[in-house]
Structure formats: structure tokens, C-alpha cells
Amino acid sequence: MFSRLSTRWKQWRRQWLDYPLRQGKMWAGRYRIEQFIGMGSYGQAYRCIDMQTGAVVLMKRAKPSKHAIGREMLKRESEMMRQLTHPQIPRWLGNVKHRRESSLIMAFMDGYNLEEWIMERAQTYTQADALRIVGQLISPLKHLHEAGYVHRDVRIPNVLASGERIGLIDFGLACRIGEEAPDDRMKAAEEREGEPSGFADSWGAVKQQMREPYPMSDLYGLGHLFLFLMYAGYVSVEGQEERSWEEELELEPAVKDFIRGLLEKRWQTAVECERELGAVLDAMQIS
Incomplete structure (x- = not known):
């Protein structure tokens, strides 16, 4: 009984931690979230507006429930994408710190x-x-x-x-x-x-x-x-x-x-x- 309750509690906590950011929220004082796109094993993807340039960008945020693992995976991905320049691969734009979190910013590919x-x-x-x-x-x-x-x-x-x-x-x-x-x-x-x-x-x-x-x-x-x-x-x-x-x-x-x-x-x-x-x-x- 206790084991089942503990499992349910952990599942609920992960879902709560990973609940998508709301539309209209400002991230790092610069990126306005327009749409939650989806969630993978380690990250969440959002379509955002860069309020400094007016450009549509994609922001990838490490899933909070993954803690250090998620941040490490996002760092690895960012370091690699920074070296890629190809029209069929999203273009790396930068990393952004927000409170204790960091996010990867890429050019938005429509489709x-x-x-x-x-x-x-x-x-x-x-x-x-x-x-x-x-x-x-x-x-x-x-x-x-x-x-x-x-x-x-x-x-x-x-x-x-x-x-x-x-x-x-x-x-x-x-x-x-x-x-x-x-x-x-x-x-x-x-x-x-x-x-x-x-x-x-x-x-x-x-x-x-x-x-x-x-x-x-x-x-x-x-x-x-x-x-x-x-x-x-x-x-x-x-x-x-x-x-x-x-x-x-x-x-x-x-x-x-x-x-x-x-x-x-x-x-x-x-x-x-x-x-x-x-x-x-x-x-x-x-x-």
C-alpha cells in the first residue's frame, strides 16, 4: 500500500514539475512564450517571440524533473548545435539563464x-x-x-x-x-x-x-x-x-x-x- 502511494506521489510530483509554462509568460525578460510545442525525454520545446528582435524562435528548456541530468543533456546539445550550420538543421542562437535554469535558443523551423x-x-x-x-x-x-x-x-x-x-x-x-x-x-x-x-x-x-x-x-x-x-x-x-x-x-x-x-x-x-x-x-x- 505504502509503495503504491509513494509511486503515485513521485509520478504526480514529476508531472507537476514538468507542467508546461503558460502562454504569454516572459522568460529571462526577453522571450515571450507563444506556444508549448512538445516534451521529450529530457526537454520541453516552446515557440517564442524574441522581444528584442521580433523574431520567432524555439526555446528548449530542460525538464525540471530531470534535475542535473536534464541540464547536462541540454548543455551537451547546445555545445554541439553551436558547431552546425546547415539549412535543414535548426540554427543555434544562444543559451539563456533564467533564475536557476538555462535554456537553448534556436531559430524556429516551421512545419x-x-x-x-x-x-x-x-x-x-x-x-x-x-x-x-x-x-x-x-x-x-x-x-x-x-x-x-x-x-x-x-x-x-x-x-x-x-x-x-x-x-x-x-x-x-x-x-x-x-x-x-x-x-x-x-x-x-x-x-x-x-x-x-x-x-x-x-x-x-x-x-x-x-x-x-x-x-x-x-x-x-x-x-x-x-x-x-x-x-x-x-x-x-x-x-x-x-x-x-x-x-x-x-x-x-x-x-x-x-x-x-x-x-x-x-x-x-x-x-x-x-x-x-x-x-x-x-x-x-x-x-
């Missing part, structure tokens, strides 16, 4: 993430659509890898679409290539968050592959992202036994081989992956 398109708008994708999205994501991943980092979280919630433009967001789990895994406190905190969305298979089946600090892990994520996009429009036959994606999805042989290559980590760099995808698109006459 909807692919999870919203699929889950809320019932968006479906053709084979060509999904390949184009994968192709557009290779460019920011190349830039990230060349800067010495790996994203480690290439999933539909972290891909932003605005018309034909595709952006890669949320670098909270990114790390240096070859860097040792975050300490046990961070890993334990991630475990408590449960299974994230955006995978064709269960999280347990892909987690180790996804979190390895090497470029191949991001390419592996692209493979799962492609499958998730294709499954958005898949209709199963009632009573039919579950089959592999290769049997369930109607894909061109060259596309199947390319996706298999991503999932098998056949290519070590985004440059190699881009070259292979280019050959597939040329063969299918997809621009």
Missing part, C-alpha cells in the same frame, strides 16, 4: 513532424515519397557526421516537413562519434521513459543498434523510418499471419535491397549511402 502527419492527419506515403524523404535526410546527416557527431535518434517525431522541405530536429541524444555511452544515470532515465514511437519493430529489437555512437546507427534509423512511412498506408488482411516487411510491403527489388542494406549497416558513411540511393532513384527514374 509538422512526420509523426503528426501520420498519426493526426492519416498521411500515407508512396515508395517514391519515402525514398525522397530518406534522400533529403542524408544531407543534414552528412553535415552532422562530418562535424564529428552522430544523431542516434532518427525517427519520425524528429523529422520536420514543410511543403517539400525536410528538416532534422531534436539533437538531445546526439554524441561525438565513438564516444562512450552516457553514464548510468542517463541510461536509467531513458529506460524509465519506455518505448518511443517511430519504429516498424519493437523498441527492444532496435535500441542497441540505434544508440551506438557511429554514423551507421543513423543510417540504420533511416531504414526504420522508411519502413514506418510505408506501413502508414499498409492495410493488413484479417486473420493473416504476421510476415516480414519484405513480404508485406510491395517494394521494387532494388528498393528492398537498399533498405536491407540500411538495416544491415552495409554502408559506413552517409556518402556511401547517398551514392547507393542515387543509383536506385536513377534506375526507377525518380528525381
